Amino acid sequence: MSRAFDIVVIGSGAAGIAAAVSSARAGRATLLLDKNPAPGGTGGLSGLTTLCGLYDEAGNFLNDGFTREFANALTERQPPAQLEPEAIPSKHAGPETGAPIKMGRVWVRPYRPEKFREAAAHLLSSTPNLQPHWQAPLANVSVANDRIVSVNGFNVGAVIDCSGSAEVAQAGGAECLETDETTQATAVIFPLHHVTPEIHTPAEAVKLLLPLARAGFPPINFQANLEPNSLTAKFTGQPAQVPALIEFLRTNIRGFENCSTPLKEFSVARRAGRMIVGEYVLTGADVLGGRKFHDAVARGAWPIEQWNAAGQARLRYLPLGAHYEIPARSLRAAKIENLFMAGKTISADANAIGSARVMGCCLATGAAAGVLAAKYLDSQK
Ligand SMILES: Cc1cc2nc3c(=O)[nH]c(=O)nc-3n(C[C@H](O)[C@H](O)[C@H](O)COP(=O)(O)OP(=O)(O)OC[C@H]3O[C@@H](n4cnc5c(N)ncnc54)[C@H](O)[C@@H]3O)c2cc1C
Numbered sequence: 402m403s404r405a406f407d408i409v410v411i412g413s414g415a416a417g418i419a420a421a422v423s424s425a426r427a428g429r430a431t432l433l434l435d436k437n438p439a440p441g442g443t444g445g446l447s448g449l450t451t452l453c454g455l456y457d458e459a460g461n462f463l464n465d466g467f468t469r470e471f472a473n474a475l476t477e478r479q480p481p482a483q484l485e486p487e488a489i490p491s492k493h494a495g496p497e498t499g500a501p502i503k504m505g506r507v508w509v510r511p512y513r514p515e516k517f518r519e520a521a522a523h524l525l526s527s528t529p530n531l532q533p534h535w536q537a538p539l540a541n542v543s544v545a546n547d548r549i550v551s552v553n554g555f556n557v558g559a560v561i562d563c564s565g566s567a568e569v570a571q572a573g574g575a576e577c578l579e580t581d582e583t584t585q586a587t588a589v590i591f592p593l594h595h596v597t598p599e600i601h602t603p604a605e606a607v608k609l610l611l612p613l614a615r616a617g618f619p620p621i622n623f624q625a626n627l628e629p630n631s632l633t634a635k636f637t638g639q640p641a642q643v644p645a646l647i648e649f650l651r652t653n654i655r656g657f658e659n660c661s662t663p664l665k666e667f668s669v670a671r672r673a674g675r676m677i678v679g680e681y682v683l684t685g686a687d688v689l690g691g692r693k694f695h696d697a698v699a700r701g702a703w704p705i706e707q708w709n710a711a712g713q714a715r716l717r718y719l720p721l722g723a724h725y726e727i728p729a730r731s732l733r734a735a736k737i738e739n740l741f742m743a744g745k746t747i748s749a750d751a752n753a754i755g756s757a758r759v760m761g762c763c764l765a766t767g768a769a770a771g772v773l774a775a776k777y778l779d780s781q782k
Pocket residue numbers: 411412413414415416417434435436437441442443444449450451452453454537538539563564565566568587588589590635670671672673743744745746758759760761763
């Protein structure tokens with residue numbers, strides 16, 4: 402096995418899949434490392450079922466290229482031929498056709514996590530120049546003269562940190578910013594099947610779930626996941642509490658008598674953590690002001706989401722019809738010249754990352770980081 406790669410990507414969530422495929426398609430020998438046994442990251446492995454951040458106000462794609470390709474790869478059945486994807490009426494919407502659905506002011510793309518994993522595995526295995534290594538945690542990063550020279554013993558030309566928690570930057574000594582869990586609270590995400598509650602208003606949901614709070618369980622949110630009689634649960638407690646929580650729902654809550662989850666293990670999902678300081682730090686004001694940049698490489702329009710420990714969200718929207726841009730400088734580390742970043746670790750402040758962390762944006766920054774790292778190597782010839 403070669404001990405040298407042009408580009409090493411750490412992490413195979415939405416950002417890492419996009420970064421690795423894009424750098425390999427740019428002709429660069431690419432190594433993808435993930436500590437997990439398979440690709441998917443949070444989008445494929447946590448039980449999430451809505452891809453956010455793909456669309457503008459009108460339901461049109463904000464970013465083309467790999468972002469659109471990956472979203473289309475989640476489609477399981479073609480919509481009627483005479484309809485443009487963006488014009489599909491809601492009766493055709495759903496995980497199978499790939500049509501977006503509107504939730505309040507924003508459009509989301511429903512998907513099945515199995516299909517996310519399958520699409521990721523197919524794209525990674527069918528792309529030439531790309532070698533994934535599974536169960537390969539980041540173990541060692543060597544830096545000399547402000548450049549990363551090797552990762553896990555492999556010599557490298559450039560590195561893209563898509564770990565979701567800036568693992569490469571931490572190991573390589575790059576400067577990082579942090580969010581905190583008071584505004585980006587963690588949650589345990591899992592699907593619940595065979596659920597038939599009759600909830601029409603938020604007040605009804607609160608009333609129905611009151612016994613949970615009285616029994617001392619931490620708050621839980623439910624989101625429709627478009628599979629029949631199923632919900633996606635976002636639980637603010639600990640993974641070890643989930644089996645008891647499900648048992649309590651089955652025994653005490655109307656409509657949940659037969660509920661179950663296919664997951665055997667539960668883990669805490671982090672909304673945000675560490676961002677790497679880049680040549681430019683994207684700010685909350687840039688996001689809410691729909692700021693444009695001369696070196697823009699991706700677009701976003703998702704509201705800034707902040708979640709507190711009680712599972713309550715505060716959403717701050719851009720003006721109607723607006724989008725913001727993410728500059729190339731926010732994907733390039735300030736202090737280590739061959740370190741790039743994408744997804745949850747881009748150079749953004751605690752407000753901006755509340756928008757840019759959604760998967761549509763992660764795909765777009767991942768694809769852009771792959772191209773930027775390849776161009777950087779071209780410039781070194
Ligand atoms: C509770 C919750 C709800 C959310 N809801 C939505 C939603 O409905 N829609 C939406 O679009 N987004 C949602 N998000 C946000 C979104 O899921 C994530 O921000 C996004 O998936 C991050 O993608 P990523 O590729 O940057 O990182 P991740 O998906 O976290 O991928 C990181 C990858 O890096 C690997 N890795 C980490 N450390 C190492 C290491 N040391 N060595 C090797 N590999 C490593 C991991 O195994 C993983 O595969 C939610 C997030 C949370 C926590």
